[in-house]
Amino acid sequence: METERYARGLEKLTEVDGEGGKHVIESLQHIAPDLGRYIIEFAFGDIYSREGLSLQERELITITSLLTAGGCEPQLEVHIQGALNVGIPQEKIVEAFMQCIPYTGFPKVLNAVAAAKRVFQNQ
Amino acid sequence: METERYARGLEKLTEVDGEGGKHVIESLQHIAPDLGRYIIEFAFGDIYSREGLSLQERELITITSLLTAGGCEPQLEVHIQGALNVGIPQEKIVEAFMQCIPYTGFPKVLNAVAAAKRVFQNQ
Amino acid sequence: METERYARGLEKLTEVDGEGGKHVIESLQHIAPDLGRYIIEFAFGDIYSREGLSLQERELITITSLLTAGGCEPQLEVHIQGALNVGIPQEKIVEAFMQCIPYTGFPKVLNAVAAAKRVFQNQ
Amino acid sequence: METERYARGLEKLTEVDGEGGKHVIESLQHIAPDLGRYIIEFAFGDIYSREGLSLQERELITITSLLTAGGCEPQLEVHIQGALNVGIPQEKIVEAFMQCIPYTGFPKVLNAVAAAKRVFQNQ
Amino acid sequence: METERYARGLEKLTEVDGEGGKHVIESLQHIAPDLGRYIIEFAFGDIYSREGLSLQERELITITSLLTAGGCEPQLEVHIQGALNVGIPQEKIVEAFMQCIPYTGFPKVLNAVAAAKRVFQNQ
Amino acid sequence: METERYARGLEKLTEVDGEGGKHVIESLQHIAPDLGRYIIEFAFGDIYSREGLSLQERELITITSLLTAGGCEPQLEVHIQGALNVGIPQEKIVEAFMQCIPYTGFPKVLNAVAAAKRVFQNQ
Numbered sequence: 001m002e003t004e005r006y007a008r009g010l011e012k013l014t015e016v017d018g019e020g021g022k023h024v025i026e027s028l029q030h031i032a033p034d035l036g037r038y039i040i041e042f043a044f045g046d047i048y049s050r051e052g053l054s055l056q057e058r059e060l061i062t063i064t065s066l067l068t069a070g071g072c073e074p075q076l077e078v079h080i081q082g083a084l085n086v087g088i089p090q091e092k093i094v095e096a097f098m099q100c101i102p103y104t105g106f107p108k109v110l111n112a113v114a115a116a117k118r119v120f121q122n123q
Numbered sequence: 124m125e126t127e128r129y130a131r132g133l134e135k136l137t138e139v140d141g142e143g144g145k146h147v148i149e150s151l152q153h154i155a156p157d158l159g160r161y162i163i164e165f166a167f168g169d170i171y172s173r174e175g176l177s178l179q180e181r182e183l184i185t186i187t188s189l190l191t192a193g194g195c196e197p198q199l200e201v202h203i204q205g206a207l208n209v210g211i212p213q214e215k216i217v218e219a220f221m222q223c224i225p226y227t228g229f230p231k232v233l234n235a236v237a238a239a240k241r242v243f244q245n246q
Numbered sequence: 247m248e249t250e251r252y253a254r255g256l257e258k259l260t261e262v263d264g265e266g267g268k269h270v271i272e273s274l275q276h277i278a279p280d281l282g283r284y285i286i287e288f289a290f291g292d293i294y295s296r297e298g299l300s301l302q303e304r305e306l307i308t309i310t311s312l313l314t315a316g317g318c319e320p321q322l323e324v325h326i327q328g329a330l331n332v333g334i335p336q337e338k339i340v341e342a343f344m345q346c347i348p349y350t351g352f353p354k355v356l357n358a359v360a361a362a363k364r365v366f367q368n369q
Numbered sequence: 370m371e372t373e374r375y376a377r378g379l380e381k382l383t384e385v386d387g388e389g390g391k392h393v394i395e396s397l398q399h400i401a402p403d404l405g406r407y408i409i410e411f412a413f414g415d416i417y418s419r420e421g422l423s424l425q426e427r428e429l430i431t432i433t434s435l436l437t438a439g440g441c442e443p444q445l446e447v448h449i450q451g452a453l454n455v456g457i458p459q460e461k462i463v464e465a466f467m468q469c470i471p472y473t474g475f476p477k478v479l480n481a482v483a484a485a486k487r488v489f490q491n492q
Numbered sequence: 493m494e495t496e497r498y499a500r501g502l503e504k505l506t507e508v509d510g511e512g513g514k515h516v517i518e519s520l521q522h523i524a525p526d527l528g529r530y531i532i533e534f535a536f537g538d539i540y541s542r543e544g545l546s547l548q549e550r551e552l553i554t555i556t557s558l559l560t561a562g563g564c565e566p567q568l569e570v571h572i573q574g575a576l577n578v579g580i581p582q583e584k585i586v587e588a589f590m591q592c593i594p595y596t597g598f599p600k601v602l603n604a605v606a607a608a609k610r611v612f613q614n615q
Numbered sequence: 616m617e618t619e620r621y622a623r624g625l626e627k628l629t630e631v632d633g634e635g636g637k638h639v640i641e642s643l644q645h646i647a648p649d650l651g652r653y654i655i656e657f658a659f660g661d662i663y664s665r666e667g668l669s670l671q672e673r674e675l676i677t678i679t680s681l682l683t684a685g686g687c688e689p690q691l692e693v694h695i696q697g698a699l700n701v702g703i704p705q706e707k708i709v710e711a712f713m714q715c716i717p718y719t720g721f722p723k724v725l726n727a728v729a730a731a732k733r734v735f736q737n738q
Binding site: 057060069096101103 | 165171173176180181188189190191214219223224226227
């Protein structure tokens with residue numbers, strides 16, 4: 001059963017985050033393998049696999065949450081790539097960041113746009 | 124021109140936040156009237172009036188940002204009502220909060236669900 | 247298997263948070279039952295059930311994280327009670343908050359001590 | 370010597386925060402008396418007693434920091450009163466909050482203006 | 493009219509942030525030009541151009557807000573330079589950061605002083 | 616007397632943070648020497664020198680607070696080394712970070728584990 005959650009999560013992680021997601025999990029291999037396992041089982045196997053929101057909506061929500069939290073640029077880059085992977089166009093990602101200005105102020109939006117710039121340059 | 128931004132913003136504020144939005148602006152009348160004006164002109168006249176995202180997507184992004192920031196329960200209640208006003212069903216609002224669990228942890232999601240509960244009870 | 251995680255988590259939740267924990271889960275029953283289920287399965291079934299830290303150490307870490315995050319007073323009260331339940335004396339809970347002063351500043355510590363005061367009064 | 374820091378801090382606390390400051394210290398008497406002592410000795414005896422900034426500038430900085438942190442409304446109310454005590458007019462306090470809009474977004478400024486409204490009503 | 497806000501904002505941005513401000517706007521040219529326009533029109537044309545606070549007071553408030561938010565070091569560097577540009581001496585910038593210690597704790601103040609060190613070295 | 620606090624704090628700083636702590640103080644020498652003095656006198660002379668928690672418990676609390684605050688990676692690295700210095704094994708440091716997942720979400724835990732990885736590689 002745990003195997004089912006793990007398999008479902010790994011498939012979802014690969015679908016959303018692709019190479020970036022795999023790289024995060026691998027980087028945890030020696031120091032905190034269970035952290036990687038929980039990301040697969042819980043974040044992707046439980047949460048991302050739920051019904052009620054499209055994958056595009058889930059990525060919009062995730063990049064919004066990471067922009068707002070601040071200090072999560074590495075994860076923001078992985079999920080900006082994830083947003084592109086599930087079919088959100090570059091312009092819409094930037095537009096989502098624009099919508100946050102009244103709620104987070106300009107500095108966090110500037111940081112998120114800088115992260116997007118780094119990701120878009122590798123497309 | 125400023126009049127145009129103000130009129131466009133007021134229309135958008137009314138469309139999205141309805142009575143809750145008007146109440147916020149009125150509460151600022153004597154102490155900080157320009158704050159209310161900037162919310163109308165900038166947040167709604169400039170940002171909410173942009174193309175590139177549907178109003179439903181803008182509300183999803185806004186409630187996600189408010190949940191993640193924390194300590195913004197009054198504004199979260201206004202925008203949960205706003206999300207209902209633009210046609211997002213209750214289940215989808217809760218589902219958006221569920222998507223945040225891996226990125227914000229449980230406590231902020233619990234606070235957001237409690238805010239949703241207060242708003243839903245008044246429908 | 248899922249049943250095992252759920253059962254293990256419920257037992258741990260009851261051991262740590264007692265009535266306060268059950269009350270949180272029940273309050274989610276109609277609006278977001280899966281949120282309650284994930285708290286039981288993941289937070290308590292997976293994380294709290296791990297080896298490597300005592301329950302007292304886990305509660306110290308949890309109340310420190312909630313104090314530092316800010317705006318999580320309801321959850322802080324539940325876990326201050328949880329800290330008492332697993333045998334941490336009142337003086338040590340306050341001392342843990344004192345240790346945070348250099349890292350969070352006084353305001354968040356004042357909020358946490360106020361939460362502790364409310365919990366201690368009900369003992 | 371410690372007595373000197375304490376005496377200097379208590380005088381400064383009384384000058385800045387008046388009754389509100391004394392009330393905070395008294396509320397800590399039974400649960401965390403050292404917390405009150407550190408606020409007097411360190412926050413007021415060491416930091417507020419430094420040269421290089423006027424008391425008005427220190428209060429401007431303090432209310433800005435509390436607005437930006439979020440979730441510190443009780444402390445914000447004490448220091449809005451403190452800002453009035455050291456001679457900052459109500460309009461300037463509100464104007465300081467307006468200056469934060471581009472950096473924190475509207476929600477935290479709305480929370481700070483609501484706190485100011487509560488304080489100003491008691492003048 | 494919009495032209496008036498833009499022109500007024502650009503003049504203010506140049507007065508406060510000088511080259512650093514222009515560089516931020518230019519870096520947004522291809523990815524999010526409207527973000528740069530809103531910074532000029534709203535942050536500088538609307539907010540920085542208001543009466544009621546001197547430019548020195550506005551910069552004190554801005555660097556305090558950025559220090560407290562955390563994770564905004566690039567913007568903090570631009571506005572530390574801005575604080576110097578409007579005539580705040582280096583010692584007073586550092587003293588403003590010292591005033592934040594009781595409210596934010598040491599780590600964020602250490603980050604801000606490190607940013608100041610980088611800016612001061614280029615004078 | 617002040618000398619006593621300073622001496623006690625310096626001894627504690629050296630015991631906990633070793634070279635990393637000294638390096639922080641030295642880096643402040645020219646720009647903000649009082650900041651270094653307050654870290655020694657207040658953070659270490661007053662807070663770390665209190666009774667009621669072991670040094671290992673204090674370091675657990677400190678690294679939890681720094682992880683939760685976010686954006687404090689330099690200070691987190693110093694205190695991860697500090698945790699090792701007072702005898703907390705690497706596995707337990709990582710386990711403390713795991714305990715934070717339900718309260719902060721995955722991104723901040725990923726940042727903390729990355730900081731731990733950098734520190735552990737220098738052992």
